[in-house]
Amino acid sequence: MIYSSALNDHGLPHDPFKAIVTPRPIGWITAMSAKGEINLSPYSFFNAVSSRPNIVMFSSENKKDAVAFIEETREFTCSLATKALAMQMNMTSAPLPRGENEYVHAGLEMAESKFVRPPRVAASPAALECKLLSIQQLVDLDGNEIPRWMVLGQVVGVFMDDAYIRDGRFDTAGANPIARCGYADYAEVDSLFSIQRPPGAG
Template sequence: MSDYYYYEPQHGHGLPHNPLNAIIAPRPIGWISSIDAEGKVNLAPYSFFNAFCYEPPIIGFSSGGPKDSQQNIAATGEFVFNLVTKKHAAAMNETSFPFEHGINEFEQAGLTMTSSRLVRPPRVTDTPVAFECKLLQMLPLKDLDGKATPNTVIFGQVVAVHIDKAFLKEGLFDIVAAGTVGRCGYLADYVEVKELFQMARPGE
């Protein structure tokens, strides 16, 4: 029988590092571009990030405090999701530095901007995929006691999709060829998708 390490998070985990990030992993990374009310551009990675439904396509991420991305999206109602792949992994990491508001992380990380079509924030040039999004809802998270936490989940509806045709093989997005990167927790762990396996759902 397995021997389980047990803890109740409200009393601490008792381990060298919080394992949550390494357990809920790999996580897709939302590399989020946004602009403030004056049009100043911002770019930052968020791995408490996911898609929540197909129709309409809704994606979201959780901000641990009112960071620049959250404030910009609250002010302008728009953002862009950029897919992180191996070729941009180091640049993505650079854009996580807590630069002062108004500093353009594209420039700091040596990235170039490409204009979006339906929203004002630009997308990362040469990312295999970008989604243009409009803000749906900002959900401040409360705990079991109903007490406010610093975290807010930001949901957006995808209004435009860009996929580099080089990664569309017979109409299917080739995630291995793209080199999609996921976050694996602890300080520096990431994964690059290298291998897939297939399972049809029962009855299909």
């Protein structure tokens, strides 16, 4: 099968795009408004885009509270979404009224950040504290603005629960992070395998 993504003429009951670009890390983003309102929401269009300096990005379909709040205060945190926190993570995707705290809605505790004002998820084994680099509204091939916003942030602080630092490394499989797949599906990381890169490959 091959189809036009512009026409979406695949004949399937659901668009397979998100099932093909998978698994996608979940950016569990906490943002704070200028008034001090807190928003916690998960974004599956999320990833690391630079290591020196550490830079992450997430993209929002429609300009949701997280983007609006980050635009106001220029800071956010990203907490690691894990299998143990999957139900709470899903609850924070609910479309609550602006200013209603998703931490309270999902029964989560906030932990104070060290370098930025927005808190992190206290139960998460790792979190990134970020300062805003840019917010860009995306455009299509014809140059038309679309209701999608990409947020780039530089990591200024990293929290790791000491229980997951083993032999000098963060125990990714032990933390058991989850990733978004297509439809209502998720994947979990509970085991790893290693491949050594060819010499000079970075």
